[in-house]
Amino acid sequence: MADKHNAETIITETQKRISSAFEVFDHESNKTVDVREIGTIIRSLGCFPSEADLHDIIAELEEEEPTGFVRYEKFLPTMTKILLERKFRPITEDLLLQAFEVLDQQKKGHLEPEELTRYLTQEGEPFTQEEMDEMLSAAVDPDKNVILYKDFVSMMTFDDTR
Amino acid sequence: MGCGVTKSNQLQLKPCDRGNISVPAATAMRAALLIQRWYRQYVARLEMRRRCTWNIFQSIEYSGQQDHIKLYNFFGYLMDHFSSANSQRNLVSQMFGESEVFQDAEWERRFCYKDIEVPDVYTGPHLSFPLSISNVTELVHAFKNKQKLHARYVLQLLGKTWTLLRLMPNISHVGTCRHKEITICGDLHGHLEDLLLIFYKNGFPSAETPYVFNGDFVDRGKESIEILLVLFAFLLLYPHNVHLNRGNHEDHIVNLRYGFTKEVLGKYQVHGKMILKLLQKIFSWLPLATVIDQKVLILHGGISDKTDLNVIAKLDRHRFVSALRPLKRKGASAMLKEAALSADGDEEFSAGRRRVQSLSHGTPLRLRQELPRHSVHSESGRTGRSVEEELRERRRLAGLSLSSDSDPAEVLETDADEWKQIVDVLWSDPMSQNGCVPNKVRGGGCYWGPDVTQEVLDRHKLQLLIRSHECKQEGYEFCHNGRVLTIFSASNYYDVGSNRGAYIRLGPDLIPHFKQFQASRSTRELTLRQSVGRTERSALQALRMQLFAHKSALIREFQEYDPQRTGLISVKHWAAAVEKVLRLALPWRVLRSQLVTSSTQDGTLNYHDWVNQLSVIQPNTEIANTSLLETLYKHHSNLESIFRMIDTDHSGLISFEEFRQTWKLLSSHLQTDISDKAISDLAESIDFNKDGSIDINEFMEAFRLVEHSRAEMEVLPSPE
Numbered sequence: 001m002a003d004k005h006n007a008e009t010i011i012t013e014t015q016k017r018i019s020s021a022f023e024v025f026d027h028e029s030n031k032t033v034d035v036r037e038i039g040t041i042i043r044s045l046g047c048f049p050s051e052a053d054l055h056d057i058i059a060e061l062e063e064e065e066p067t068g069f070v071r072y073e074k075f076l077p078t079m080t081k082i083l084l085e086r087k088f089r090p091i092t093e094d095l096l097l098q099a100f101e102v103l104d105q106q107k108k109g110h111l112e113p114e115e116l117t118r119y120l121t122q123e124g125e126p127f128t129q130e131e132m133d134e135m136l137s138a139a140v141d142p143d144k145n146v147i148l149y150k151d152f153v154s155m156m157t158f159d160d161t162r
Numbered sequence: 163m164g165c166g167v168t169k170s171n172q173l174q175l176k177p178c179d180r181g182n183i184s185v186p187a188a189t190a191m192r193a194a195l196l197i198q199r200w201y202r203q204y205v206a207r208l209e210m211r212r213r214c215t216w217n218i219f220q221s222i223e224y225s226g227q228q229d230h231i232k233l234y235n236f237f238g239y240l241m242d243h244f245s246s247a248n249s250q251r252n253l254v255s256q257m258f259g260e261s262e263v264f265q266d267a268e269w270e271r272r273f274c275y276k277d278i279e280v281p282d283v284y285t286g287p288h289l290s291f292p293l294s295i296s297n298v299t300e301l302v303h304a305f306k307n308k309q310k311l312h313a314r315y316v317l318q319l320l321g322k323t324w325t326l327l328r329l330m331p332n333i334s335h336v337g338t339c340r341h342k343e344i345t346i347c348g349d350l351h352g353h354l355e356d357l358l359l360i361f362y363k364n365g366f367p368s369a370e371t372p373y374v375f376n377g378d379f380v381d382r383g384k385e386s387i388e389i390l391l392v393l394f395a396f397l398l399l400y401p402h403n404v405h406l407n408r409g410n411h412e413d414h415i416v417n418l419r420y421g422f423t424k425e426v427l428g429k430y431q432v433h434g435k436m437i438l439k440l441l442q443k444i445f446s447w448l449p450l451a452t453v454i455d456q457k458v459l460i461l462h463g464g465i466s467d468k469t470d471l472n473v474i475a476k477l478d479r480h481r482f483v484s485a486l487r488p489l490k491r492k493g494a495s496a497m498l499k500e501a502a503l504s505a506d507g508d509e510e511f512s513a514g515r516r517r518v519q520s521l522s523h524g525t526p527l528r529l530r531q532e533l534p535r536h537s538v539h540s541e542s543g544r545t546g547r548s549v550e551e552e553l554r555e556r557r558r559l560a561g562l563s564l565s566s567d568s569d570p571a572e573v574l575e576t577d578a579d580e581w582k583q584i585v586d587v588l589w590s591d592p593m594s595q596n597g598c599v600p601n602k603v604r605g606g607g608c609y610w611g612p613d614v615t616q617e618v619l620d621r622h623k624l625q626l627l628i629r630s631h632e633c634k635q636e637g638y639e640f641c642h643n644g645r646v647l648t649i650f651s652a653s654n655y656y657d658v659g660s661n662r663g664a665y666i667r668l669g670p671d672l673i674p675h676f677k678q679f680q681a682s683r684s685t686r687e688l689t690l691r692q693s694v695g696r697t698e699r700s701a702l703q704a705l706r707m708q709l710f711a712h713k714s715a716l717i718r719e720f721q722e723y724d725p726q727r728t729g730l731i732s733v734k735h736w737a738a739a740v741e742k743v744l745r746l747a748l749p750w751r752v753l754r755s756q757l758v759t760s761s762t763q764d765g766t767l768n769y770h771d772w773v774n775q776l777s778v779i780q781p782n783t784e785i786a787n788t789s790l791l792e793t794l795y796k797h798h799s800n801l802e803s804i805f806r807m808i809d810t811d812h813s814g815l816i817s818f819e820e821f822r823q824t825w826k827l828l829s830s831h832l833q834t835d836i837s838d839k840a841i842s843d844l845a846e847s848i849d850f851n852k853d854g855s856i857d858i859n860e861f862m863e864a865f866r867l868v869e870h871s872r873a874e875m876e877v878l879p880s881p882e
Contacts, residue, residue, distance in 0.1 A: 016734075020751040024213050028594055029747070043206030050199050091200045099193040105185050124194035127201075135201055138691060156204060 011080065018079045021045055022072055031072040035062065038070055042079065047088040051125040057082075093157040100149035110146040212694045214752055216635065218701040219656035221746040222708065224603045226799060230419050231605030233800050234486050236831045250830065253808070253823050273324075273440050275317035278433070289315040291322060298395045299366070305388045306358060313433035316391065320440045323394040326401060327447035332479050333471060334405050334452045336372070338670040344454060346374045346666040346674075348630035348637075348649035349409065352383020352422070355681040356653050356663050357392065363677060364665065367396040367404045374452050376630045376649065377409020377462035377588075381420035383652065387429060390441070408448035408479075409462040410588040410606070410631070414438065415484045419803045424859075427812055435812035446480040450587055453624075457672055460628045464590035464646075465618050466608040467598040469583065477580040485581075485588050486606065591632060592641050592648075612642040619645060626672065637664025637678050653680040657700040659693030702756050708744055709757070710776045711795035715743045720769040730766045733758075790840050793832070798862075801828060805858045815855040818845055 021041050025033040033041065038061065039054045049057070061070045061078060082088065103119055104111055113136055120127045120135070127135070138156075139147045185193075240251045280288070287304040289297055289311075301311065311319075338344060345364055350357055367373045375393055380386035397404045410416065417423045417438075426441075427434040451461040451474065459471075589607025593599075596611040619627060627646045633655045639648045653663035667675045709716065719739040723731045731739070736758070737750035758767055759775070794801065804824045809816050816824070822841050829836040845856070 016751060020749050021210070023749045024210060024217065024752060030595070039202075040206040040209050043203040044210035048199050048203045050195065051202075091196060091203075095196065096200055099196040102189055102193040103185060119190060119194045120198060123191045124198050127198060131201070131205075134205070 011084070014080055014083050015076060017045060018076060018083070019072075022075060026072075032069040033072075033075075035066075035068055035070050038075075041075075042082070042088075045079070045083065046090065047082060048091055049088040053088060093153060096157070097150065097153050100153065104149070109150070110144075110148050112146060113140055116147055208691060208694050210752075211698055212635075214749060215694070215698045215701040216656075216660070217748055218705055218746075218753075219660065220633070221748055222704055223656075225746055226419075228603065228605045229800060230416070230803065231486065233803060233831060234415060238487060250823075250827055253827065269439075269443065270321070273317055273321055273436060275314045275321065278312075278314035278317065280312050280314050284312055285309070286311055287315070289319060291318065293395060293398050295399065298392075298399055301395055302358070302361070302366075302392055305354060305385070305392065310429060311391055313430050313437065316387075316430070316437055317433065317440065319391060319394055319398070320437065320444060322398055324440065324444050324447065326398060327444060327449075328480075330447075330449050331475065332450050332477065333475050334449050335456070336374070336405060336452060336454050338455055338668070338672075342370070342372060343667045343669040344372050344374060346376065346460060346628060346649060346668060348376050348651040348663075348665070349378035349633070349655075350375070350383070350389055351378055351411070351652045351655065352380055352386035352389060352425070353652045353654075353663075353681065354383070354385035354388050354392075356651055356679070357389055359663075359679050359681055360651065360665055363679065364667075367400055369400060369403055372400075372403040372405075374405045374454075374460055375407065376460055376628070377407045377448075378411045378630060379406075379409070380422040381411045381417060382655075384421075384425060386422045386425055387437075394444075405452045406448055407452055407460060407462055408445065408450055408588065410485060412445040412448055413484045413486065414442045414445070415486045418806045419799055423806055423812075427814055428859075438812065442483060443480070446483045448479075450474055450479055450584065454668065455670070455672060457624055458626045458628060458668065459619070459622070459624050461587050462629060463588045463607055463631045464586070464592060464610060464629050465614065465627065466582075466586040466590055466610055467614045467617070469586055469618050471622055473580065474583050474587070477583070479584070482581060482584050485585050589631075592629075592646050594641070612645075615642040615645050626674075628666065628674075633661055634664075635661045637662040638666070638676050647674060654682065657697045658682065660697045698756075702753075705748075705753070705757070706776055707795075708746070709740070711792060711798075712743050713773055713776070714792060716740065717769070717773060719743050724769075729768050729770055731769055733765050733767065736767060736769070790836065790844060793828075793834065793836070797828060797832065800831070802858070802862055804828060805861075809858060814858055816858060817855050821845055821856050 021044055022031075022033060025037040025041060027033075035058060038058055039049075042049060042054070042057065057078065058070075061074050063069075063071075100111065101107075103115070116139075117132055117136070121129070121132055136147075139149075139152045141148050141151075237254045240254050286309045287297075287300045289301070304311070336344065345360075347357075347360060365371045373396075379389050379393060383389075393404070393406060397406060411420065411422070414423070423438060426438055430437055451459060451471070453459050453471075586607050589601060589604055591601055591604070591607070591609055592615070593609040593611055596613040598608050598610045598614050601607045601609050615627065619625065625645070628649060629646065630649055630651075632648055632650065633652070634648055634650050637650055637653070640646065641648070647666070649664060649666055650661070651663040651665055653661060655661055662678045662680045664676050664678045667677065669675075716739065719742055720731050720736070721727070723735040723739060733751075733754060737754065740750050741747065758772060801824065804827055805816060808820050808824055822838070822845075825836050825841045825844075
């Protein structure tokens, strides 16, 4: 009995979180959000989908004839499932650090801005120039003009606890 | 100065060199993917915080505007429904300066600058008329160096501006003729730094560089008068190449609340009143719209389904001194038909949230009956008189000021239509749904949908509507399938780092090109994370002040959820209670983690503790009567508005009797009871000048909420 009650509570709490996040972008207060904000909403709920993942989710959420808006009625069940199944698990600090270390082939302990830019704007799901510039502005040590990725990772993941 | 949109202007990126990637391709790809995935999530969380912060500021701003209009409507109600036996009505009538009606020629005499001497010690700029380019450039440089223009030159400049504006039509028609590009700027709101930044990037106005300034030059920022003087100077210099549209803040009633009146009186202690009066005239003579190549319409707020440029072109715009109040001459029929500025037709409506309703507007008569009844009625002393009788009396009195050759009923209806056209132009906002509904969030104008844009623009054979009125994070934003463009030129409007400003360059192809900017070097060098953090702290502080001001109402509401008086409520109930009391539709659950710092282990919190912890904010003085104090904080802006209206000679001082009257008025409006004793006690706690008058500024300063914390000793502005 207690388990069932707990399960229900978890679902209710989850749905409340989803509802609150949705609300922030529901500018007209009519239970719809612009489809372009879906990625932000999903990520703000703690998920780490790739761009391809998002693409698939949005395809599911859109109307038969796309209006540019996503309705809450559709969003809620989809998002609930994602959260309860813990899809798109968070990337831990260790994993992130490993990724940077992998790119630092020569084991210098840092990366050149050009190096990182090359990887992130050409590999994987490439960054736009704006995204790259934004990351560099936070990551590059202004004195040495390199990215001390270990420090960068700790600083950024510290933010997570706020 | 400088502008920079990107932050990393130091890097020299080497060209792409695929052949030399030493990391195995597959591994590199996986690593990159991971980092990208992680970073995008991080940015999304920041974006969520930024959006919440934005919502906070905007809600508080619009709620304040709505408040203001409610107050003003209340005065209107007093004026319309009560005879001169009612002392409150008399006070309001005095506030509105209805006794001061002169012809223009008489005003010109009063505004004369000639007797004002400029002393030798004056080091500011000297103007000679007609103005020359070097004169105006000198003026701009003087303002950059924080100098003040002498009142004599101010009045002279304003006088010439008034003369010029009277010659201009309601709608200016401009052509791009071949190669000229026109620059269009949005709200400036007293941010002189932004105007100077625009001039620096884009050049001063000239025959080669024509400009349109789309209203809201004043209020909020601290250099509103300087902006006006610069814009008017350029207008006088290049009357065919500088175009000014009126905004909803070019309105003396709005200025009373949002800082412009205070700024002028502070900077011009002797001649401030005269300057303000002359500005009232000038504002009413500002054109309402600009049309470029007969294809692009530029106006401040927006449109409604009733907007008709032909009507607007023909009306006497200067009769509408304030867009907040229809013309005095009203009869019953006009009142029934007019779309009155409705601020609270709907009980369930919560401030800050746009609720889409049916297409019928709220009926004015119903609105009027909902306004406060008790103390106002009891003071009228006319138990026998019905509303009908009062209206008849008023119409009789009004008839004296009507011209005899027009049918009163007809004139009145046209007045109401024209007034609505102007209010819609100055106050409306776009919405994404189809239709046209009253703009209850602001309290004036409409929300209009894409179908209305299409209908109105097509009807007038226009292709684009450019408007301002709403702050946008990037300084501009399209909507309605690209047919409506919002342009906003005051950067850091809500706070440092809150938004960029932008302006438009429009050539003969009529395709808008945008330039963005942000004043102050320090904000541009902040990373996204830092600027979001800063603005967020400021918004939360503003929110805490609002919460503090509503302390007792909050406790009462919490206790509704806690009949056993355990002192604990669930987080869910906390959110519901806060939303109900503050009437700011914000995502309280999301904000909870920032606002409730005490632990909520089992999902409950101790609300007494929480409320007490809000009192980290302290008033500057000690006062015994805490409920009066709370009223004061809650209705800070209303109170100040009334003070400034009562201070008809703009001296900055009011008598004790006027002070008492102010509180009485406020208590009528709020339907609360404030005893005479409480008011006397309050007055006694302030230092009086020897002659027994109260300095308004001093009084408001004394009760401003200030956060006492080690980290932030700076004083934050009270939420408006």
